[in-house]
Amino acid sequence: MRLRVLVISGVFLLSCQRDVAIDENILFSNWQHYLGDPARTHYSSLNQIDTANVSQLRLAWSYKSGGLDSSRITQIQTNPLVVGNLLYGVNPALELFALDAKTGKPLWTFRPPVKDNSGLGLNRGLSYWPASGGEESRLFFSSGSRLFAISAAKGTLITSFGNQGSIDLREGLGRDPEKLSVVANTPGAIYKDVLIMGTRVGEGPGASPGHVRAYNVLTGDIAWIFHTIPQPGQFGYTTWPEDAYKTVGGANSWAGIAVDHERGIAYIPTGSAAFDWYGGDRHGQNLFANCLLALKADSGERLWHFQIVRHDLWDRDLPAPPNLFELKRDGKIIPAVAQVTKSGHVFVFDRITGKPLYPIEEKAYPPSTLKGEQAYPTQPLPSLPKPFAQQILTEEDLYAPDRAAFVDDFVDKDQNVNPPTVLEKFQNITSNGQFIPIDTTGVMLYPGADGGAEWGGAALDPGTGIMYVNSNEMAWIVRMKAVGGEAGKTIPIGQSLTQIHCARCHGGELQGLAGIPELQTVKDRLSPDSINAIIKKGKGVMPGIPHLSDSEIRAISTYISGLEGETDHRIEETSLKVPYAVAGFGRFKDDRGFPVVTPPWGTLNAIDLNTGEYVWKIPLGHEDKLNDPDIPISGAENYGGPVITAGGVLFIAATKDEKIRAFHMKTGELLWEDTLPAGGYATPATYEVDGQQFLVIPCGGGKMGTASGDEYRAYILAND
Numbered sequence: 001m002r003l004r005v006l007v008i009s010g011v012f013l014l015s016c017q018r019d020v021a022i023d024e025n026i027l028f029s030n031w032q033h034y035l036g037d038p039a040r041t042h043y044s045s046l047n048q049i050d051t052a053n054v055s056q057l058r059l060a061w062s063y064k065s066g067g068l069d070s071s072r073i074t075q076i077q078t079n080p081l082v083v084g085n086l087l088y089g090v091n092p093a094l095e096l097f098a099l100d101a102k103t104g105k106p107l108w109t110f111r112p113p114v115k116d117n118s119g120l121g122l123n124r125g126l127s128y129w130p131a132s133g134g135e136e137s138r139l140f141f142s143s144g145s146r147l148f149a150i151s152a153a154k155g156t157l158i159t160s161f162g163n164q165g166s167i168d169l170r171e172g173l174g175r176d177p178e179k180l181s182v183v184a185n186t187p188g189a190i191y192k193d194v195l196i197m198g199t200r201v202g203e204g205p206g207a208s209p210g211h212v213r214a215y216n217v218l219t220g221d222i223a224w225i226f227h228t229i230p231q232p233g234q235f236g237y238t239t240w241p242e243d244a245y246k247t248v249g250g251a252n253s254w255a256g257i258a259v260d261h262e263r264g265i266a267y268i269p270t271g272s273a274a275f276d277w278y279g280g281d282r283h284g285q286n287l288f289a290n291c292l293l294a295l296k297a298d299s300g301e302r303l304w305h306f307q308i309v310r311h312d313l314w315d316r317d318l319p320a321p322p323n324l325f326e327l328k329r330d331g332k333i334i335p336a337v338a339q340v341t342k343s344g345h346v347f348v349f350d351r352i353t354g355k356p357l358y359p360i361e362e363k364a365y366p367p368s369t370l371k372g373e374q375a376y377p378t379q380p381l382p383s384l385p386k387p388f389a390q391q392i393l394t395e396e397d398l399y400a401p402d403r404a405a406f407v408d409d410f411v412d413k414d415q416n417v418n419p420p421t422v423l424e425k426f427q428n429i430t431s432n433g434q435f436i437p438i439d440t441t442g443v444m445l446y447p448g449a450d451g452g453a454e455w456g457g458a459a460l461d462p463g464t465g466i467m468y469v470n471s472n473e474m475a476w477i478v479r480m481k482a483v484g485g486e487a488g489k490t491i492p493i494g495q496s497l498t499q500i501h502c503a504r505c506h507g508g509e510l511q512g513l514a515g516i517p518e519l520q521t522v523k524d525r526l527s528p529d530s531i532n533a534i535i536k537k538g539k540g541v542m543p544g545i546p547h548l549s550d551s552e553i554r555a556i557s558t559y560i561s562g563l564e565g566e567t568d569h570r571i572e573e574t575s576l577k578v579p580y581a582v583a584g585f586g587r588f589k590d591d592r593g594f595p596v597v598t599p600p601w602g603t604l605n606a607i608d609l610n611t612g613e614y615v616w617k618i619p620l621g622h623e624d625k626l627n628d629p630d631i632p633i634s635g636a637e638n639y640g641g642p643v644i645t646a647g648g649v650l651f652i653a654a655t656k657d658e659k660i661r662a663f664h665m666k667t668g669e670l671l672w673e674d675t676l677p678a679g680g681y682a683t684p685a686t687y688e689v690d691g692q693q694f695l696v697i698p699c700g701g702g703k704m705g706t707a708s709g710d711e712y713r714a715y716i717l718a719n720d
Contacts, residue, residue, distance in 0.1 A: 067093030076700025198253030210252020344389025600635025653680025678709025
C-alpha cells in the first residue's frame, strides 16, 4: 500500500490506495471528492486551460445517460467524481454509472435493486473511499432512503456493508422507521474509516428528525450520532419545549459537509426545524437548527457551534457546505471556515475556536402576529463582507410597477378576475427586509426561498482567500392561512390536512406549480386508493408522508377527490396540531414572467475574505426574451455552483438560459460560453487524463420551466 500526504492551504488531505500510485497532485488535479476536495473549495490545481486559451474549448465527448421519464420533469444535479481514468455520475433515474473519463465510453451501470419513490428524484454527488487494508475501493451512493456501498471498479454491491450492501437511513433515529421520511440527496464526508452523513427530511408538521450520523465504511454500523434536536441532559435541550425531541423534526444537514483532516474536525451546516414557516409548537432558540457545527470527526463530540438563524420562520436552511481556507490578517495565517447563506451573507469564523473573524451584530426584529408564535427577538448579522444579495425590496426597486402582477407558486382566488399591478400587490404586503415574521397578509422574502446562495455553494481559492459565489436576486411572497378542525367531529378535517401537507408544493389553491401537478382535478386521473398510496409512499419528486395515520390519509384523498361532503368523515385521532398552514409562497413576477426586481436577477461575486471587500460583481446569465436595450445582460436565476482553477478560469453553468460559461477570476471578464442541450443545473468538474485537462457538466435541465435532459458533456482544448 502506498500512502501520500498533501497539505494545501492548511487542509490535511490523506489518501490510501492499494496497487495504484498516487500523484502528489491527484486530489486537486482529479476530482475524487464532492466539490473537489474535503475543504469543499471547488478548486483545481490544473492550469492547462487558462485565460489565454479557454476560448478554444471544444466538445471532447458526450454521453446520454438515460433515465428520462416523459411522464414527469427530471433533473441531474450531480457533481461527478473522477478517480484515475474513471468518471462516476448519476442519471435522472438515480442510476449510478462509470465512464472512461477520456472517451466517455460507458463501463458499467448500477441500478438500485429496489426503486424507492421517496428519493425526490435527485442525487448531487458521491463519496469515494480508497482501498485500504485489503478492502476494495468503494463508492457510497444514495437513492431514496437507502445508502449503497458499491465497488468502484466493478459497479457491484459490496455485500459485507450493512444489509447485503446497503443501509436504511430511516433506522437509528429513535423513532419508528416506517413512520419516517428520510433521504440523502447530497453525499456524506469521509474521515478515515467513517462516513459522516446528513439527510433530507420533510419540512411540514410531523417531519422526521435530522440527526447527523457517522457510519463505519466497512460494516455500515453507526459509529456515532449527534442529536441536532437535543435529548434530555444534552447541551441545547432547554432551547426547545420539553420533550420536543420526541415529536419535532427537521434541523437536518442536507447541504453537505466539509472536513479538516489535519485537525479531525467536521464542519456541518444544518437547516430549519419543522415545520419551516410556523414554530408555535417549538418555542425557543431551537439549537441545533440553522447552525454551523464543528464536531470531532471520529466521535461526533461538539467543539463549537454558531446559530446563524434563531427559531427559523423563513426556511433559511444553511444551503451549502462551508469552505475551509486560510485567512491572512496582520501578517498572520488563521485557519478559517466560511459559510454562505440563503439571505446572501457570508459568516467567517476561526475554524478551531469558532470565534467570528468579522464583527457580528445582534439586530432586533418585531414579534409575530400569528396565534401561538413567539418569534425570536434578535438575529445575528455579519458586518463584513457586505451581503452579496440585496436585502430589502422597495418601490424604487420595482422593474415594471404598472404591469399586472402574479406570484407563480400560488394564486389568489380573485386574481384572474381583477389582477393587481406589481405596485398594488407590493403595497398590500410587508417588505421590510430580513426576518420579518410571516403573517396572513403576505411578507416579502428577499432574497427568496432559494437564495441568495443555494445548494451549488461557493468556490474559494486556497491561494488568495477569494470567494466566488453565484446569487439569485429573486423576490418571493409568503403568506399563511389559518386552519382548523377538531378530532371526533363531522368537520372538513381533510381540507385542513390538505392545506398543511399539500399546499406548500401544489399551491395554495392546489393549482399546481412549475413541474408539480395540480390537484384540483386529480379525481379525474386517480382513484382514492391510488391517492392514498402516493401520500403514504411518495412518487417521483414527492416524498411520502408516512407519519400520517390511515384515517388522516383517507381524509386528504377524500377531500381532494371531492367526496368529503358525501360522507360522514370522522377522525378520532389527528396529528393536526398547528393552527396555520402555508396559503402559498412563490416568486413575485409580472405578467411576462419576469421578476419584479430591477435586474440583475442573478449575479456572480468575487469577495476577498481577507479584507471582507468585493473584488468584482457581475450579472450571471441573461433572459433572452427581455429585449430591453437599457439592460444588455439581465442576469438570470441559477442553480449549481462554480469551479475555479489554477489557470485563472472560473467555470459555471447554472443559469436558466442553459449555457456554460468561463470567466476571468481576476476581473470577471467573460472569456467563453457554449449552449447546452439542457440546463446545466449542477456544479461542473475538471480533471486530467493523459496530459489533457477536461471540463465536464451534466445537462439535466428540468428547473425553472426548462426541458429535462440526460446528457453529460466533456470539453477539452482544440488541437492546434
